[in-house]
Amino acid sequence: MAENNQGTTPVDRLRASVEGRVLVPGDADFEQACKVYLGGMDQRPDVVVQPADAADVARVVAIARDSGVPFGVKSGGHSPWALTNGGIVLHLASLRELDIDPESRTAWAGAGLTAGEFTKAAHEHGLALGFGDTPSVGLGGITVGGGVGYLYRRDGLTIDHLLAAEIVTADGQVRVVDADNDPDLFWAIRGGGGNFGVLTRMKYRLHELSTVYAGLLVLPATPETIAGYSKLSLEAPRALTSIVNMFAAPEMPFIPEDKVGTPVMLTMFVYAGEGEAAEQALAPFRNLAEPYADMIEQIPFPNIYEEEEDDWLPIAAARNLFMDDIDLADAEIMLERLAASTADMAAVQIRPLGGGVAADVAEDATAYGHRGRNFMLNLASIYSDLENADTHAAWVDDFTVTLQKGVPGVYVNFLEDDSAARIGEAYSEQTWARLRSVKQTYDPGNLFRVNNNIPPSGDN
Incomplete structure (x- = not known):
């Protein structure tokens, strides 16, 4: 021992x-x-x-x-x-139990299942729920933080469809919590992270969905295309969710040879539907510039997830933030900072929000913060020169401060080594105080602290 x-x-x-x-x-x-x-x-x-x-x-x-x-x-x-x-x-x-009830459109799922596994199983019944943007993310972890995936503009966050949960609290009790049983604890686990116990099973509400009009649209990244995309994404119908990644183009089959090394926007679009409505929703984005590649097509919903390399474990300095608007000046800053990075790959990811995230659930109904913010961004510096780790960390820190414009905010599931310093930015002052109070009730000794930690209210 x-x-x-x-x-x-x-x-x-x-x-x-x-x-x-x-x-x-x-x-x-x-x-x-x-x-x-x-x-x-x-x-x-x-x-x-x-x-x-x-x-x-x-x-x-x-x-x-x-x-x-x-x-x-x-x-x-x-x-x-x-x-x-x-x-x-x-x-x-x-913990891999999965019990889907097609008639009630609900499912009990073990916390150890991944988003890809759940999505494939639900698809067999013509049902779906939005989790993350990768198939390997675990259901327990993504759910307690909020859950931002490819259906959030249509349906809201994952937690907005959490009906109940089985959780083991610090006193060793196995509890089933919902809106009527331990309601404060149920509120806290919907956005407060893994601070209040160990989720073992979750009950979700599912939605009818079989196929989507989805895929990558690859455009040149210019101030005009970035700002244009940002404006259009908030005006788009709720059925359309997208996530864009911007970086210097590597050699890829769909990138023209003379464009390798220039800034590109790889945008994954998912329209929850098909036909003329889908085409109309995507048309303005296709018209932003001549696409380098257009891979959008009607596909089964599980096919939104790309295959991942099991052996690729990136070393990265990364930061998350929210913005309310992205204009030409912001876009110019993004491109300038990407060009100045000395990392193996520097990237900006933009997730337009709005839709169901902002409109369907009251701000204080769950512990998730920032429902009213329009954009969530991730800034990443992926590197292999470990001796320059501090340089890459400084790049993302300074970049974050510049884009935040003095209005802090962070998504708890995307906190990195800045967790202790920024955890309070994930919540409003009122929500933070309530979370600490719930923590004091269910975990006064802070047993669950190896996480993005919320201390009990009794701690100074």
Whole structure:
């Protein structure tokens, strides 16, 4: 059993108590269980537990609480901040229950399932729910933060369709929470992140959807196309959601040879529908400039997810922010900063919001903040020259401050190593105070702190 400055990790007690798997360094699946989306993460726990069910989770929570060792919770997907140095990591990928009721259009899903797995299963019934923009993201992790995927302009956030959840709190209780049972806790887990317990199952409301008009539209990135896209995206019908990534074009089959190295916009459009309405919704974007490539077509909804490289673990400095408008001057700044980066790849991602995110749910109905903001941005500097890590971090920090224009804001699921400094930006002052109060009620000892942490109100 390994030692650390907070106590001894009780590996033998875990083995004697849980029905699931208990992995330690040297076990065949230990390294895979410690794998997260980002590269450069070298934390290693003493033990990883893959629980058999919620009762197992409750046992692990009690043991972690009693032992005082570091305790992280890793969902089924990216989980970049779930690892600990020493201590225990609870790995939920083993919780894979899925029960879809086509008649009521609801589903109970285990927290260890991924967005891609759930989407394929729901599609067999002609149903869908928006999660993230990659198939490998875990349902538990994305849900507690909010959930911004390819249907949010039509349907809102993932949490807007969370009907109930099974959660293990710090006292070791297994609770089923909803609008009538532990309503404050149910409010908090819809946007407050993994601060209040371990979600083991979630009940979702689903929507009828089989095919979408979707795919990549590749345009030159100029101040005019960036500002034009931003304006059009907010004017578009709610059925149309898009996410654009801008960077210097690498060599790709659909990029003209003479355009390699020039700024491009790779925009993924998803229109929840088909026919003439879909064509009309996309026409203004196609007219912004002569496309380098137009891959938009009618496809089954699960096909929105592209295949991912399992072995690619990017090392990146990244920041998230919100903006209310993006004009020509903003677009010029984006292009100037991209050109000035010394990273292997520098990128700006824009997610136009509005639609169901802003219109369908009251600002205080969930813990998610910033429903009224128009754009969510991610700035990334992907690099391999580790000796210049501080330079790349400074690039994204300065870029963020410039674009925010003094109006801070961040999406809790996209916080990076700036988490401790910026967690308060994810919420309004009133929401922050309420979240800390709920934390004080359900986790006064801050057991769940290896995350984007919200301290209990009793902490100074």
